[in-house]
Amino acid sequence: MNLIFLGPPGAGKGTQAKRLTARLGIPQLSTGDILRKAVADGTPLGQKAKALMDAGKLVPDEIVNGIVDEALASSACAKGFLLDGFPRTIPQAVALDEMLQRRGCKIDRVINMVVPTEVLVERLSGRRTCPKCGTPYGKDSPPKKPGICDKDGEKLVARPDDEPDRVRQRLLEYATKTALLTGYYKARGVVRDVDGVGTVDEVEERIIRALK
Numbered sequence: 251m252n253l254i255f256l257g258p259p260g261a262g263k264g265t266q267a268k269r270l271t272a273r274l275g276i277p278q279l280s281t282g283d284i285l286r287k288a289v290a291d292g293t294p295l296g297q298k299a300k301a302l303m304d305a306g307k308l309v310p311d312e313i314v315n316g317i318v319d320e321a322l323a324s325s326a327c328a329k330g331f332l333l334d335g336f337p338r339t340i341p342q343a344v345a346l347d348e349m350l351q352r353r354g355c356k357i358d359r360v361i362n363m364v365v366p367t368e369v370l371v372e373r374l375s376g377r378r379t380c381p382k383c384g385t386p387y388g389k390d391s392p393p394k395k396p397g398i399c400d401k402d403g404e405k406l407v408a409r410p411d412d413e414p415d416r417v418r419q420r421l422l423e424y425a426t427k428t429a430l431l432t433g434y435y436k437a438r439g440v441v442r443d444v445d446g447v448g449t450v451d452e453v454e455e456r457i458i459r460a461l462k
């Protein structure tokens with residue numbers, strides 16, 4: 251199954267993507283996680299992306315399109331994939347169509363996670379993330395041991411772009427560029443809106459129902 255998770259920052263895409271990919275046995279392709287790793291490793295890609303990411307702005311389409319095209323070429327994606335955080339602009343969605351057409355596949359479902367802005371702001375301000383595997387933790391999904399990642403024991407950190415002024419910029423980028431994508435995919439009948447407010451288990455069950 252080839253899936254896209256759409257939704258504003260803080261909607262729970264990363265948390266739910268990690269659960270769903272484990273359940274379905276398909277990889278999560280998170281452009282944010284890939285870019286953060288490139289920044290941490292100090293690669294040329296990371297150096298280009300860092301200032302934009304820190305400011306809460308989108309990285310240029312050509313850069314993220316290249317990352318996704320390369321990731322889709324991996325044999326791990328042969329049985330399906332879950333795109334988390336991509337596409338974020340109409341040109342990215344057009345580029346994705348072209349990548350999938352070349353590989354003879356298509357998007358089966360777009361899960362659009364719907365969460366009110368005040369809940370997003372509250373979630374992002376309390377969010378802590380594992381710098382190694384990217385797993386996010388918050389009030390609704392706390393780690394078993396405070397401040398420590400359940401998966402790899404790393405110390406959790408606040409993402410620089412979760413600072414209040416960057417959050418405002420990211421929500422603006424979402425509203426002006428990414429929100430348009432639901433219309434792009436709705437015309438194909440593949441979009442399912444999912445209420446993203448509730449416990450992580452509740453939202454997961456709604457997503458599972460939306461995939462049927």
Ligand code: AMP
Pocket residue numbers: 259281282283285302303304306307308309310311314334335336337338342411420
């Ligand atoms: P995320 O982890 O999905 O919230 O992404 C964190 C940051 O990475 C975003 O604020 C952007 O700066 C950058 N980024 C991630 N995915 C994309 C994308 N598809 N297009 C442009 N920038 C992206």
